[in-house]
Amino acid sequence: MTFEPSDRVAEVPPSGIRRFFELAEEMDDVISLGVGEPDFSAPWAAREAAITSLERGQTSYTANRGMRELREEIAKDAKRWNLDYDPDEEILVTAGASEALDVAFRALVNPGDTVAVAQPCYVSYSPGVTFAGGEVLDVPTRVEDEFKLTPEVLSEAGAEDADLLVYCYPNNPTGATMNREELAEVAQFCREHDVDVLSDEIYADLTYEGDHVSIAELDGMRERTVVFNGFSKAYAMTGLRLGYAMGPSEVITAMNRVHQYTMLSAPTTAQYAAIEALQNCREEVEEMRAQYDRRRNFVLSRFEEMGIDCFEATGAFYVFPECPGDDAEQFAEDLLEAEQVAMVPGTAFGAGAEGHLRASYATGLSELKEAMNRLERFID
């Protein structure tokens, strides 16, 4: 007798990134623009807090919902986005924002429920819906809309009938952001059609033009939105695995029920690091943001010089240029082979990504310069 994966697992195809990762790993001297995590280390004070917590032997489980002090800091921090959540009832600390999304799908999706997934997007949303027994509704955003979500693209995809909508702005992989007016239109659509929202705002601090706006602060949206955030991107704490969800207490309670039976509590050491990060590391976040912004300018300018169309990404640390070749997957493979530069084909990120490549600029400027020079040589 051998093990067989469940139907739900079998239904989910392997990640498009995985295949490209395996190709890149086989090669030497690759300059990778395929990395979805900061090249900085977490601020030293946060690391120091983690070390100190270990020295003090603070290695036990914490409350399922996360340490109260951390939840209080998260609630305080959320006020920067005009969000007001009760640390006792409306915040859940998780092992990364990915876990928060997973428990949200499992807590909110019934078998057969439809979840509209705005795409291109982070690779885990659709599989997360499938694992929870839901049906994924692809909502491809369009390059002509600068990859923003609009009532039109929602209607075209048939999202009126969806139970949930999940999206991420600032967006991975496109770098698109949405302003207040644009979100207000989406909010109106959701209210009209009774669609609840899972808003992944993990890149909120990496917004380069204008201020980040959360849909949860718009009229009538707080009660139908769960906001996801974490420490991986802005605080460069990917490996510490710490995220959180904020939403109405009944949703957070339901999510916590899944979380308490699986994860029990988020990593304790990481929670101490996170408290320190929120209390004392804003300056480092700002410095990293300024560095990303300069690199963004640099990369966009180089694409323009090369004649490669690329809409002006305004958030996260990705740009999403149009592929200079006919087939983005083939182009990415050929570029990797010929010049050892890894850019991920857009198709790995779902619908609406055809003909694009994702280039991350979470890489040192000298590597970015060299990568752009190699790309230029390749397309000439």
Add this chain to the structure above:
Amino acid sequence: MDHADELLELLSENARYSTADLARLTGLSAETVEEGIAELEAEGVIQGYTAIVDWDAVGDDRVQAHVECNVTLDRETTYRDVAKRLAGFPEVQGLRLVSGDYDFALEVEGDSMREVSRFISDKVAPLPEITQTVTHYIMETYKQGGYRFDDGGDDDRLSVTP
């Protein structure tokens, strides 16, 4: 000039950024960048450009020392006067007036410990205003000008991640 801070920050980070790179990074035109830097140089805000070198890495055995210097002043002599004399020595690579237990912090460089010692005893200590010197030889440099010498900068992230 409006963009002075940004240009200064970038040049402090890497003085070898080309005009084109600075323009791309800041979104300014190449002309604006060139004019801005020329202005900063003319105003003496930018005093010079230098490389941060790990001399040990090329087997160079030059000796560097940090020298604490105490001085006594009179009505006719100011710190600036003493600093002028000290700064004139080519062995003195850095000179700062500091608060605390001593007055001047000198960075002195020579080909050997003997040469540095001789310089302190023959040239610095005899100056009439100098009352005391304490020399600390630099045994190893771990960080200078914001650069960590022992940091290989290895990128251990996976080459492709979500």
